[in-house]
Ligand SMILES: Cc1cc2nc3c(=O)[nH]c(=O)nc-3n(C[C@H](O)[C@H](O)[C@H](O)COP(=O)(O)OP(=O)(O)OC[C@H]3O[C@@H](n4cnc5c(N)ncnc54)[C@H](O)[C@@H]3O)c2cc1C
């Protein structure tokens with residue numbers, strides 16, 4: 372009978388991707404609730420040092436799935452490797468962090484088992500030994516509880532931030548097992564990863580950030596945000612569509628594909644609050660959102676909110692801040 | 700290059716979403732619909748490749764009759780013909796079942812390239828393209844932001860996290876999932892709209908064994924997200940009053956200015 376939880380550990384050249392530890396934390400919580408043992412799996416041609424590092428966590432076993440074809444990540448290689456491991460272990464659950472790498476191969480892995488992933492979950496709970504996963508739908512506007520009725524294995528991925536990496540519990544040193552996995556033909560050839568330009572702006576050190584989103588409507592309207600930024604002594608940043616449209620350079624983009632920031636004040640103007648944006652700024656001290664849609668997900672994490680038109684609010688806010696600063 | 704583009708119709712971004720009384724999905728009756736954002740870029744990319752390398756662009760959309768508006772718009776923008784996988788309750792299929800139905804509809808077309816959006820704006824599974832590639836036996840790349848296709852080879856630029864990128868080379872036929880915002884989308888011209896009326900739209904229905912297979916994942920309940928913070932909403936609908944209050948609070952309460 373299918374038993375146990377497999378958790379996938381992501382790395383690049385042996386360097387751990389921290390969201391993997393969040394998945395470990397999720398696996399440990401589910402493992403305790405379901406009384407199932409956890410096997411962590413590290414895929415790679417030479418990842419034994421990382422496997423040892425993971426063995427320090429409270430898991431039953433770490434498997435280092437190796438093959439010379441796994442030097443570089445490819446979806447073909449990783450799918451074959453993980454299929455081999457999952458077939459061998461016959462687990463109840465397969466958990467993965469919802470990273471770009473995982474979204475590239477894990478649907479293919481699940482498809483080998485006639486399934487899809489319960490993807491991008493923000494939490495999971497157990498009642499009467501059945502698991503309910505929660506995922507965001509409609510770009511974060513609603514939550515959906517999802518249950519899996521089918522045969523195991525159940526494949527699920529956790530969104531970055533669903534658990535904290537420091538929630539992952541250390542153990543007494545798990546056994547590490549190196550195995551060689553079957554990998555078939557690799558059809559795609561990756562080149563070395565690179566960064567586009569040396570980032571000219573480092574927003575991670577900014578104290579105050581004024582960020583604009585698609586609600587700003589046009590490039591000309593940016594002046595409004597610039598004035599507010601000036602009054603606050605803030606740096607200007609943006610959501611992705613603003614940078615895609617080249618209204619602001621790409622090094623001002625906040626989010627999963629841009630910069631991660633944690634200023635003491637983050638003012639979001641006309642930004643809906645898609646998860647890919649939130650992951651880049653949710654640890655800011657005080658978060659302000661101005662948005663005309665009361666249901667915009669940005670309000671879920673805002674300390675102060677104005678539901679209304681930013682074109683009305685921002686000029687007034689700018690003037691009021693100047694007054695306060697002038698007086699102090 | 701013959702290219703198939705998958706395009707999904709979803710609720711309008713600005714639509715007010717009302718949860719249905721069973722709390723299992725939203726009320727769809729009074730909604731307006733549009734094409735899922737990244738699919739629009741997938742079509743644009745396909746049209747650009749066709750301009751360079753000739754061939755045909757075929758759009759494929761699955762859903763009830765209302766998805767014809769997505770198809771018509773794609774034909775008006777320049778797609779050559781369309782396949783409509785028709786059915787009323789297909790929205791709730793798992794990504795695996797959706798990909799199976801789409802695979803069945805396009806397999807005999809033997810495309811050189813299949814383009815999909817990277818993630819739908821309603822369910823947001825981010826999986827249909829990758830599963831479809833597996834079912835069709837094609838190599839794939841996800842989160843593609845640049846396509847460099849020639850008759851000899853396919854080279855694509857993928858987005859990685861935190862400002863990193865990577866190029867991949869792969870043989871065709873292949874499947875790519877396209878990221879939003881990578882180009883300027885063209886609008887339909889009047890000429891395009893007229894021409895679209897004469898283009899072929901083939902209707903197919905998915906086989907019962909795909910639609911009726913028991914789902915391995917099911918939405919039990921839909922609800923408004925729990926807030927992680929107690930947000931102080933200021934101004935009570937008056938944006939200017941809210942702004943005055945906000946400046947005060949930032950000064951005296953949050954003490955950040
Ligand atoms: C793999 C991947 C990576 C991504 N990476 C990033 C990333 O790094 N950074 C990022 O930001 N996004 C990223 N995205 C995109 C993300 O999913 C969203 O599409 C994007 O963040 C939306 O930007 P927005 O909030 O500006 O626009 P929208 O979602 O269109 O929101 C605009 C908001 O403005 C409001 N508004 C409109 N008019 C007014 C007005 N007059 N006054 C007040 N409010 C108004 C609207 O109510 C709406 O909430 C990524 C997506 C994917 C799939």
Ligand SMILES: Nc1ncnc2c1ncn2[C@@H]1O[C@H](COP(=O)(O)O)[C@@H](O)[C@H]1O
Pocket residue numbers: 705706707708735737738759760761762794797814815816817818819822823824825826827828
């Ligand atoms: N019903 C559908 N009709 C056409 N294409 C679809 C459909 N569902 C999903 N897709 C394609 O698959 C992509 C990813 O969808 P998803 O896996 O739901 O995030 C979408 O952007 C579309 O290109």
